[in-house]
Amino acid sequence: MTAAGYSIVTGGAVALTAGTARTILGAKANAAGPLDLQKIKVAFDGQTTAVPVLVEVCYCSFATNGPGTQSTSVTPTLLYGRSTTLGWTAAKSWNAANEPTTITPFDEFLLSPNGGLVMYDYPLGTTPDTNLGEGIVLRCTAPAAVNVRATMILQRC
Secondary structure, three states: OOOOEEEEEOOOOEEEOOOOEEEEEEEEEEOOEOEEEEEEEEEEOOOOOOOOEEEEEEEEEEEEOOOOOOOEEEOOEEEEOOOOOOOEEEEEOOOOOOOOEEEEEEEEEEEOOOOOEEEEEOOOOOOOEOOOOOEEEEEEEOOOOEEEEEEEEEEEO
């Protein structure tokens, strides 16, 4: 079976509140198959503070507040492979008071909010993947208010 790769994007600015962790983008696998995270892109629109934003790539059980609950659903875009039944859901901009649970960071980095940008391709053989019914999210904690945009490239595995 040929792999199918998809892109999910915030599609607009997600506002971060100073000092509050916020899940900005995420995907949840279902019974059709797990997901494999291939790439991430994160960019900020700038601010005057020099203090960096904590960006976390996290595993998420979605025990509560799955995609579309306390968040805005997004439609994945097919990038490669054959178009089949999607088998998973995605969303952006969770309400800061109703984050998905349970979130476990497995990768983190600091990034300047003053026009900072990161584009990262996970090396072949090291791509994080999910269990059925669980997923991966991007979460940011900014020291001052700033907007963020993000992209995740995922593959059904």
